[in-house]
Amino acid sequence: MAKGNQFVKEIADIEQDFPQWYTDVILKTQLVDYGPVKGTMVIRPYGYAIWENIQSELNKRFKKAGAKNAYFPLLIPESYLKKEAEHVEGFAPEVAVVTHAGGAKLQEPLIIRPTSETIICDMYAKWMESYRDLPIIINQWANVMRWEKTTRPFLRTSEFLWQEGHTVHASHEEAEEKTQEMLNVYKDFAENCLAIPVLTGRKTDKEKFAGAVATYGMEAMMLDGKSLQAGTSHYLGQNFAKSFNMKFLDKDGALKYGYSTSWGVSTRLIGALIMAHGDQRGLVIPPVVAPIQVVIIPVCMHKEGVLEKAQELCNMFEDAGLRVELDKRDATPGWKFNEWEMKGVPVRIEVGPRDIENGKMMVMRRDTLVKQEYALGDVDGIKELLDVVQKEMLTKSRERRDAKIKWASNLEEILEAVETKNFVKAPWCGDRACEDAIKEFSQASARIISEDCADNKNCAVCGKKAQKIVVFARAY
């Protein structure tokens, strides 16, 4: 019969060796495979289905924010990148360059986009003549390339899929507002779709996007207590407008530069999903983005009527709009249970001769591993259960995270809290020197400036009067 929990031994211990656990889960659940070029990944159908669900949920929200999808070219003339001084300085070291094409050396090298601000701003400059043309709010789903030194599937790969939204506005107030709006869109998406609670706020100047006036980000806590930057929204001011000559004729008859923003999230979100919810059995995917929400496993399939009943159930769930799969493969039920648990399917239904006889079905939640009997074919009950799972996954993650956020008022407390794998909130004066000091004494960095600080607090590092509360953590 069973070989015991041999399966568990196949995935590295989540407590002991988290990085290895992460890699094991990704490869064994067939989310991705390594690509032939170092640092690239092949996203397999099961992994891509998660991405498609992420896209669909984000597109709904983008639409509400007035954004339309479009597409810009992969190749950008090298000279474009050089137009914005800070931007080129930030990206040049990790840009891949095409020097030959059509069997000949190119007159001007082409870069493979590391991000599309330059080419999009160049086009926007042509499209905006009057204030009536503004705002321009466009999003594109694309792949980009950044030649990173060390890579890890989903979290940091040389090529990755993302969405990048780019807007231009007539006033800086409107642009700043859009920057915040999109940050909140991401926060809403992360919490309600991915069930990952996030901290949002401004990035320090050291961490901000090359070429931005201000960068805002959301940070999510992974199971090992490290932080992952899960999305960013940049206020670009007139930096790019001036470099790319993005001018428009305003109501008052004056020619003015626009104010732009950009915002993006990437397939890194899938990495966040894995590291925020997984356990020793593998993935746990929240129902909203799960490729398969319900899997039906027939037990004693060979017995008369079992498979037929299971198929009937499957059709019912499908008609009710659920993403459901009937596993008819010739394998023992136990094998299938483990396989689908590893793949993180939120709800599993077992149907066997006994169940059919009693008019019941056995239902198991992946997140809690709790089994419960439902009436055979209770579609509404399962829909409710999926909602409960979605909500409770967020609650559970939030509780786990909040328990690992510590306050610190001096350097010792910061270092100790970081050492014990916590996020650390501390009053901060805003000086670069104090940010660097943390980095010097620990592996932590300033993730986010979360809120204003009360008047009577002093900087936890230097003791001067504090301006802000900053969150320190070790990061991916």
Add this chain to the structure above:
RNA sequence: CGGGGUGUAGCGCAGUUGGUAGCGCAUGUGGUUUGGGACCAUAGGGUCGCACGUUCAAGUCGUGUCACCCCGACCA
């Protein structure tokens, strides 16, 4: 680019003082099974990372080279 490690079947690995290339899992076939990773039988699968050298003989010894992984510096 520094420091460490690994390359042998699809995956994970063993291979002794040089002497016919092995194991587990996976895969194909036949059968018995199926309520938590079943069992029996049987079959297929290899330029031992690559190159050169030493030797009657190299997975094993020597030199070189390439690739990948981990830890640092850089980053969504």
